[in-house]
Amino acid sequence: MKRPGRSLRKAENRRLTNAVDGQTVGIFEAAGILHVHPKTVEELIRSGAIPAGKVGRAWVMMTCDVLAYAKKLIISQTAERLSAKRTVTKAPQRGRPLFCGVVK
Structure with missing residues (x-):
């Protein structure tokens, strides 16, 4: 009798899980x-x-651990984007200034 192929065993593992x-x-x-990709996991x-x-x-992993990992990534990456957004300063405007004289 022929042994089941690798893909069949993988499918069986998925059903059991x-x-x-x-x-x-x-x-x-x-x-x-x-x-x-599964290799990344x-x-x-x-x-x-x-x-x-x-x-x-x-x-075998607990679903809550996988979700906790995703949550940790989401929170840290969002914080990085927000902090990067705050540190961006406006570039100086080109051309001549609006006021040429002294402002009192």
Whole structure:
């Protein structure tokens, strides 16, 4: 009997992961939540950015941890954009000034 192909095993892992009341996600579901490639999620797991455990060959993460990572990114990047916006100063105007004399 022929063993199931790799893509069939991946699909089976996705079904099994989804069966746990949505509390846990695998790499593919986490990639879907974060809108990134599954390899990127794997790199985040290996770096420790997202807590995960390995059960057999499959990585398992808590959905709340994936969402917390996304929230942390959103907050920090928004803060960076806001602080950059505040530090931008107006460039001096070109041409001659409106008042040529002394203003009292």
